[in-house]
Each structure stands twice: as C-alpha cells, then as structure tokens.
Amino acid sequence: MDPATSVFNGLKKSGIDLITTVPCANLKEVILMLEDDPDIKHVPVTREEEGVGICAGAWMGGGKTAMLMQNSGLGNSINALASLNQLYGIPLLMIMNHLGVEGEPICAQVPMGELTTRLLDALVIPYLIPDDHDAEQTIHRAWNLATAENKPVAVLLDIPFWEGA
C-alpha cells in the first residue's frame, strides 16, 4: 500500500468525520482523497492554531476530528493545545508531516524539525511513529489514545516514511 493511502485508511478506520488541513507537499495525495470523501468534512485553514479551535468546537459538537499539518505548524498551535485542549480535556488527532530530520534537503526546516519531539514532550503530548510505510494502525492507535486520555496525540510522518512504498 502506498503511504498516502495508509494515512487515509487510518483516518477512515478511526471514523474521522471532520479534518482541518494546512497543506504540505507530502500530504498532497491525502488531501485530495479527503476532498473526494463524502463522509469527511474537509476544512482548509489559514493557520494551524485556527484548526485546533475548529476541531475543538467540532468535537464538542459530536464530531471526530483530526488535523493534517507540517511540524512547523506545531509552533503555531502551542497556546491553543495547552489552554484549550489540555485545559478542558479535548482529544485531537494530529497527523504531522515531520520535516527537518533525516533526509531533509532544506536547511530552514531543520530548527523546527529538531525541536518537534522536544516540544511535544514539553507539552506532554504523546507521539507515535509508524514502524514501516503503513500508517493505518498507528493512526488508529493514536486516535484511540487521544479519546481514551482526552488529549491531543500526534502521529509523526518523517521523510523515510514517504519514500517507502
């Protein structure tokens, strides 16, 4: 299975029905699949923090919510993740393309790339990384963890993940 399909299947298996996205080249195929799915409300947002707010509202309204983002967007979301999700106990699945690490050709991606897991640790947000090129089970586990613990959970998809298939 190609990596994009495995991400999409993980979202479907988790029953995600509303997803906010800030685009990423590696997530291009997944975003197209979301657009075509009649059971998923796709909400493109201008900034990741906005997506955190929309997902929080949708979850309170009964939705199953996820975000697709680059890891750089974690920096744009921190206050909301802490003072909205962590404060009230609101789950969120964050599918995060992890740039700036192994195989990164663009130097500007490196600072946030190297800080990403440290920021997640500081926020006490668990993160899961697929063992191979199939993210389906990992995403489903992340969603179950988010709803069991009522908190955000991240799935990090690094460059080697996307180079598989």
Place this chain on the structure above:
Amino acid sequence: MKRIAVIREAASTARDIGALVVGNIGFPSRELHAVDDRPDNFYMLGSMGLASSIGLGIALAQPERRVIALDGDGSVLMNMGSLATIANQQPENYLLVIIDNGSYGSTGDQPTATSQKTDLARVAKGAGVQNVHMIDTLTDVHRLMEQVSSGVIVIKVEPGNADVPVIHLCPADIMERFMAQCARPFP
C-alpha cells in the same frame, strides 16, 4: 453603550431561539456568565483568538442548531484568517457577533487597531463573508439575531468591563454540560 448591554441582549435572544453560544476569553465570558448562565454557553477560558474558530467547529458539527459566537475586536484581530475560513465554509447556522470596543478590555484597556484605522466589517467583507452587518443599537442586535442565522455582525460599543465575578465552573464542567446540550435532540 457598553459590551455587557450587547451580551445581555444577545444572551436573551439566544435563549429564545435555542442557540448554542460561545463566549470570548476574559471579561466577555464573565459577563455572559453573569447575565445568563446556561449549559448552552461555552465559556472560552484560554486560547485567545479562537472563539470564532470554536464556534465554526460547533456549527459544522451541529448543522441543525443555531450557533452564535460572541467575539471581540482584539480576538478577531489575532485570528483574522478565521474570517476567510468562515466565508469559504459558509455554514448557514453560524453567526459571528463581533462586539467591537476598540480595546483590549481584559488586559487594561489598551487600544486595538479598530480604535484607529482598521474596520473589521470591511475586513470580513474582503475575506468573502456574504452577510456582514454593521449595527449600533440593541434593537438591531435582537432583530438581526432573530432574522439572520449566518454571517458576521459588527457592533461598536464603548470600552469598559462590568463588575462581574470570575467563573467558578471548572473547565471540564463547562465542557461536559455544553456537550450534553449538543447531544440533546433538538426540536
């Protein structure tokens, strides 16, 4: 006219029409809580800037319910991209009410950009929101909230907070009772 007068009128109308309400961070939520505490109110205690986004999310997940966010100028200025997202999603059940007092009221009344050059109604129109209303009376608040279920209302008020207590509900309680209202079948 001060913000609490608008909040009182909006809360009363929201009760009449059975709307879910999002209160903005700081004094706006405290004033909403003081004038008409209902489980249908979500008091946003943190996440400055996100009241309009939270309201949008609720509206998308609850398309049968009227949803109203009572936001402020400082908050919308912090998350102006939200106006573009609302414009493009166009939920028919979501009304964003921006109570514009030109002031960061919860932090010492420092002036915001709307006290000078910035016009949030024009920003909303430029972002693509179809129905944008500029109003200045409480009668208009009541009439528009009854008649219009979507778009943006901007109402100019004077700066100043009411002398109201802090909200003693814990965040989990605010959320759980609000979610119970969302889950309740609506006539």
